[in-house]
Amino acid sequence: MNNEIPKSDKPIYCPLCANTEMSFYFTSQYNRQGYKNYAYSLYKCDKCFLITIFPPPSNKIYPPSRDEENQYSAAHDFPWNKILLNTIKKYKTSGEFIDIGCNAGYLVQAAQTEGFSSMGVEIDEVAAKEALALKHNVLQGDFLSMNFSKKFDVIVMNHVLEHIPDFSKVPEKLHEMLADDGVIFIHVPHYYGLISTIMKNKWSTLAPFTHVWLFSATSMQKLFKNKFHRITIKTNTATEPHGYGIDLKTNIKTAIIQIANILSMGDEMRVILSKK
Numbered sequence: 045m046n047n048e049i050p051k052s053d054k055p056i057y058c059p060l061c062a063n064t065e066m067s068f069y070f071t072s073q074y075n076r077q078g079y080k081n082y083a084y085s086l087y088k089c090d091k092c093f094l095i096t097i098f099p100p101p102s103n104k105i106y107p108p109s110r111d112e113e114n115q116y117s118a119a120h121d122f123p124w125n126k127i128l129l130n131t132i133k134k135y136k137t138s139g140e141f142i143d144i145g146c147n148a149g150y151l152v153q154a155a156q157t158e159g160f161s162s163m164g165v166e167i168d169e170v171a172a173k174e175a176l177a178l179k180h181n182v183l184q185g186d187f188l189s190m191n192f193s194k195k196f197d198v199i200v201m202n203h204v205l206e207h208i209p210d211f212s213k214v215p216e217k218l219h220e221m222l223a224d225d226g227v228i229f230i231h232v233p234h235y236y237g238l239i240s241t242i243m244k245n246k247w248s249t250l251a252p253f254t255h256v257w258l259f260s261a262t263s264m265q266k267l268f269k270n271k272f273h274r275i276t277i278k279t280n281t282a283t284e285p286h287g288y289g290i291d292l293k294t295n296i297k298t299a300i301i302q303i304a305n306i307l308s309m310g311d312e313m314r315v316i317l318s319k320k
């Protein structure tokens with residue numbers, strides 16, 4: 045067991061609050077998703093409650109050599125794609141659709157089937173290759189440095205923002221890409237949720253090996269308020285598996301998930317942005 049606490053030897057400043065040093069908050073070891081005793085510390089801004097994970101992931105996108113579990117996850121149609129698409133359809137039922145950080149492009153394909161003109165962007169080469177093999181309409185690269193010839197009616201960033209080391213250019217880029225009456229859907233993990241608070245270092249979604257940021261509602265507002273007129277923030281418990289057993293543990297977990305949703309303390313934050 046490695047007992048060394050990872051600490052930054054330089055001050056870490058909050059990227060959202062001028063001249064505000066983030067304070068040492070929490071240290072632990074992560075033992076899920078194939079990782080053993082992965083030591084990390086959390087630093088938190090006392091003004092906007094944005095949290096950063098230290099040390100920052102060595103490869104900010106994915107672990108340098110992806111294991112079989114991750115290879116599999118690239119080629120997997122996640123169950124929440126359908127849920128997300130149903131939410132989107134309450135706002136838009138057709139038009140130009142882009143999924144930024146689309147993995148193998150299953151949501152892109154599903155949106156196309158539902159009547160959108162859809163495309164995806166994926167920075168990870170393994171996932172983008174998988175998308176190509178599946179004939180999903182996906183470009184490999186960093187959306188921040190791409191020029192798009194059209195405006196989008198729907199922009200999705202599903203569990204992407206927490207991976208981007210420098211998110212300062214994101215609001216401006218999204219604003220530029222969005223049609224005047226378009227809608228943006230952003231989902232991120234919510235560390236201030238009930239389940240994450242109870243589970244602490246056992247919360248799978250913390251994923252300190254790949255996440256740079258954990259957002260609070262305040263920090264999310266702060267990031268986008270200058271570029272978007274309407275910002276809706278909700279939480280939902282979606283990232284921790286709900287379990288399908290009938291044992292006591294599953295029942296307790298189900299009850300906690302219901303309470304968390306009532307208290308707006310779900311473990312996923314869902315943000316909807318529009319220009320007006």
Ligand SMILES: [Zn+2]
Nearest residue numbers: 058061089092
């Ligand atoms: Zn801050």
